[in-house]
Structure formats: C-alpha cells, structure tokens
Amino acid sequence: MNTLDNLIQALSRLPGIGPKSAARIGYHLIKTNPQYNKELAKSIGTIQDVVFPCPVCGSYTEISPCRFCSDSSRDRELLCVVEQPQDVVTISTSGSYNGLYHVLGGAISPLDGIGPEDLSFDSLMRRISEGSFQEVIIATNPTEEGDTTAMYIRHLMKDFPDIILTRLASGLPIGGDLEYADRLTLARSLRGRIKF
Structure with missing residues (x-):
C-alpha cells in the first residue's frame, strides 16, 4: 500500500468520512499548499497534548477550569446535562x-x-449536592439511549425534590412539513405540545 492509500484509509476511519470523501480529501491535500499540510499535521499531532476534559464539567478545554465554569457571569442556578463535549458548543452557540x-x-x-x-x-450528583442549582436541564439526544439516560437522571434526582428537572423539547423542526415527519418525531411533538 502506498502513502496516498494509507492516508485515504486513515481519513476514512474518521466519523462521517466514507471512502469517497476520504479520497477527495487525500487528493485535495496533495494539491494544496504544503505549509497548510504541515500546520494541519501539527494541529492533529498536538491536540491531545493541549486539549483535555475540564475537571469540573467535562467539556473540552485548554484551561482549567474551562471558560464556562470559570465565567462568573453565568447563571450558577442552572445546570444543563449533555452527552458529549461537542454538545456544549452546540448549545452555547445558540x-x-x-x-x-x-x-x-x-x-x-x-x-x-x-x-x-x-x-x-x-x-x-456531587456537583448537584454541593451546588445551589434551582434547575437541571436534561439535554441528552432524543434517541432510545438518550431517553434511557434521561430516565436514569430522573431516578437519581428523586433525592433532590426542590430542584426543577426539565428536558429539552423535541419535535417538528421550523419550516418542516408534517408529511415528512417520522412517527416518533410526530408523537414527541404531540406529547410536548404547549398552550397557544
């Protein structure tokens, strides 16, 4: 196997990158500026030395604690529970x-x-018992695994009856057509309907 084949094979192991996309990226890297390739390789090679999970919340960071945990302007009575570090970025950018x-x-x-x-x-649970949270928002994905995780959190929270426990709403996207909605999404939308 030659160097290009090795690169394409390595790229195809990345999430969301199939063999065709990996080949396109590989051929693009051959034609691009060599300095860009060196900077890309350096970024990939050092990312695990520089970026690590925040010891408080678990989000990826380069400082300890992360910018969210150390920001005194954030509402310390609200806690949003997510599955992955990238979910923090997604919610934050909203x-x-x-x-x-x-x-x-x-x-x-x-x-x-x-x-x-x-x-x-x-x-x-340690953070909840030591903190001053008024509300815990469960923001797990609307999947069977996410729902199971949300139910488990609800079970754990029974010892904290004064804390409001909420779950992100899920349902039809803005601009979506009912005819294209799957049955589960439609069922969630009906269950989560609000007074109009």
Whole structure:
C-alpha cells in the first residue's frame, strides 16, 4: 500500500468520512499548499497534548477550569446535562442558554456495553449536592439511549425534590412539513405540545 492509500484509509476511519470523501480529501491535500499540510499535521499531532476534559464539567478545554465554569457571569442556578463535549458548543452557540454544563461522556447503552458506571453520574450528583442549582436541564439526544439516560437522571434526582428537572423539547423542526415527519418525531411533538 502506498502513502496516498494509507492516508485515504486513515481519513476514512474518521466519523462521517466514507471512502469517497476520504479520497477527495487525500487528493485535495496533495494539491494544496504544503505549509497548510504541515500546520494541519501539527494541529492533529498536538491536540491531545493541549486539549483535555475540564475537571469540573467535562467539556473540552485548554484551561482549567474551562471558560464556562470559570465565567462568573453565568447563571450558577442552572445546570444543563449533555452527552458529549461537542454538545456544549452546540448549545452555547445558540445564544439562548447562560448556565453551567455537565458532560456525561456518552449515553447509557447496554447493547454497546455502556452502563451508568461508565459515565460521569457520580460527579454530576456531587456537583448537584454541593451546588445551589434551582434547575437541571436534561439535554441528552432524543434517541432510545438518550431517553434511557434521561430516565436514569430522573431516578437519581428523586433525592433532590426542590430542584426543577426539565428536558429539552423535541419535535417538528421550523419550516418542516408534517408529511415528512417520522412517527416518533410526530408523537414527541404531540406529547410536548404547549398552550397557544
């Protein structure tokens, strides 16, 4: 196997990159500025030395604690629980949330061998018991695993009856047509309907 084939094979192991996309990227890198390739290789080679999980919330950061945990202007009575570090960025860029975060590191998935002990529930419960949270927002994905994880959090939260527990709404996207909605999305939309 030659160098280009090795590169294409390595690129195709990235999430969301199939063999055709990997080949396009590989051929693009051959034609691009060599300095860009060197900077890209350096960034890839050093990312794990520079970026690490925040010891407080679990979000990826280059400083400890992360910019969200250390920002005194954030609402410390709100805690948003997400599955992955990239979910923090997604919610943060929406501009509609100004509380703190907690990253679980995944979702409960018995078929994949991921149980509660594999996720950061212990640190979540420690933060809740030591903090002054008024509301915990469950922002797990609207999947079977995300729903199972949300139910598990609800079970853990029974010892904190004074804290409001909420879940992100899910349903029809803005501009979507009913005829294209799948049954599960439509069912969630009906269950989560609001007074008009």
